[in-house]
Structure formats: structure tokens, C-alpha cells
Amino acid sequence: MKKVLFIQIACAAMMLCACGGNQPSVQSFDDIVASRRSVRDYDASKTISQEQVMELIQCAQEAPSWANQQPTKYYVAMSPEKVAAVKDLVGDGNKRNTAGAPVMIVSTYVKGKSGFFRSNPANEIGDGWGAYDNGLSNAYFILKARERGFDTLIMGMRNSDELRKLFAIPDDECIMAVISLGYRASDPNRPDRKAVNEVVKFF
Numbered sequence: 103m104k105k106v107l108f109i110q111i112a113c114a115a116m117m118l119c120a121c122g123g124n125q126p127s128v129q130s131f132d133d134i135v136a137s138r139r140s141v142r143d144y145d146a147s148k149t150i151s152q153e154q155v156m157e158l159i160q161c162a163q164e165a166p167s168w169a170n171q172q173p174t175k176y177y178v179a180m181s182p183e184k185v186a187a188v189k190d191l192v193g194d195g196n197k198r199n200t201a202g203a204p205v206m207i208v209s210t211y212v213k214g215k216s217g218f219f220r221s222n223p224a225n226e227i228g229d230g231w232g233a234y235d236n237g238l239s240n241a242y243f244i245l246k247a248r249e250r251g252f253d254t255l256i257m258g259m260r261n262s263d264e265l266r267k268l269f270a271i272p273d274d275e276c277i278m279a280v281i282s283l284g285y286r287a288s289d290p291n292r293p294d295r296k297a298v299n300e301v302v303k304f305f
């Protein structure tokens with residue numbers, strides 16, 4: 103029994119190290135997935151350090167990408183002024199819902215990398231593969247955030263032109279989601295999911 107417990111703890115520690123973690127987690131992957139929700143109510147009294155954000159991005163870097171192109175980039179607003187400026191660019195509803203979040207992050211991908219072979223689109227998806235890779239990185243990011251006790255909200259409603267100016271984002275990067283990062287102030291609901299048999303066909 104003791105031996106099994108030791109092996110479980112060692113495995114969890116090894117997985118965390120691969121994601122840049124430095125402390126073993128006692129949460130199972132399923133627990134993290136279950137407790138991760140889109141949070142729209144943040145505790146404004148709590149802060150997050152640059153080092154903590156770096157750990158999440160380190161984990162996001164472990165996500166797979168087309169030919170290991172790693173096209174995703176992150177622009178992290180930490181100062182109160184920059185955080186407020188980003189919140190002004192996500193629409194009134196999102197601004198209200200992220201009011202207490204201490205960190206706002208813009209994710210982008212470099213165009214013409216994922217999905218391309220010798221500068222030509224490898225198939226009909228083209229630059230869509232950059233968006234795909236960005237989503238994978240962000241999935242790692244939000245799950246690692248939850249594992250560390252943080253909460254997130256992915257926002258597709260955002261003013262990309264103004265965000266580009268705010269962070270001087272180069273034209274060869276496509277601006278995708280804004281992600282708020284903070285601590286939940288109240289427990290979020292779990293929106294229903296379709297039954298698994300509605301989304302899968304086995305052959």
C-alpha cells in the first residue's frame with residue numbers, strides 16, 4: 103500500500119516537473135478538468151506574480167504544435183494601467199466580469215508557420231493550423247492555471263486592432279484570445295455538455 107502511494111506521488115511530481123512545476127500536486131487530472139470553469143467573478147484582493155505566470159507559460163510551451171513550430175506568443179499585462187487598458191478592449195460584459203482579475207493576457211500566433219511547408223499551405227486549413235496550435239497552448243495554460251489554484255476566462259470578444267497598438271504586436275501575428283487570470287470570488291456553474299454519444303461515431 104505504502105509502495106503504491108509512493109509511486110503515485112513520484113509520478114505526479116514527474117508530470118509536474120515536465121510542465122515546469124516545482125511542487126507536487128495532489129489533484130488528479132480529472133479533478134483539475136472538473137474544477138476548471140470560465141470564471142466571471144474575481145477576488146480583487148489577490149495578486150499573481152510574474153514568476154507564477156511564467157510557470158503557466160512554461161507549461162503551455164509543452165503543448166504540441168505543427169512541426170514543433172510553437173507559433174503561440176503571450177503578451178502579459180501585469181501593471182494596473184496595462185491591465186485596465188486591456189479590460190477596456192474586451193467589451194462591456196467581459197470588462198465587468200474580469201473587473202477583479204489581476205492579470206490579463208493576449209495570445210497570438212505567428213502566421214505562415216503552422217500548416218505551411220516551404221512557405222506554402224500544406225493543405226486546405228492553411229493558417230487555421232496556427233489557430234489550432236494556439237488553442238492547444240491555451241488549453242495547457244488554463245489547466246495548469248487551475249492546477250495552481252488560479253482561474254481564467256478565455257475571451258474571443260476583443261478589439262484586436264487596439265490590442266495590437268497597445269502591445270505593439272507585429273503584423274505577422276494573428277491576435278486570438280484574451281485570457282484573464284486571477285482567483286475566483288464565487289463558485290462558477292458548470293454549463294451542460296452534450297452527451298458523449300452526440301459527438302462521437304465509432305467505426
Ligand SMILES: Cc1cc2nc3c(=O)[nH]c(=O)nc-3n(C[C@H](O)[C@H](O)[C@H](O)COP(=O)(O)O)c2cc1C
Nearest residue numbers: 138139140141196255256257258259279291292293
Ligand atoms: C474561443 C472562446 C471564446 C470565448 N469567448 C468568451 C467571451 O468573450 N466571453 C465570455 O464570457 N466567455 C467566453 N468564452 C467562454 C465560454 O463561454 C465557455 O468556455 C463555455 O460556456 C463553457 O463553460 P466553461 O468554460 O465554464 O466550461 C469563450 C471560450 C472560448 C473557448
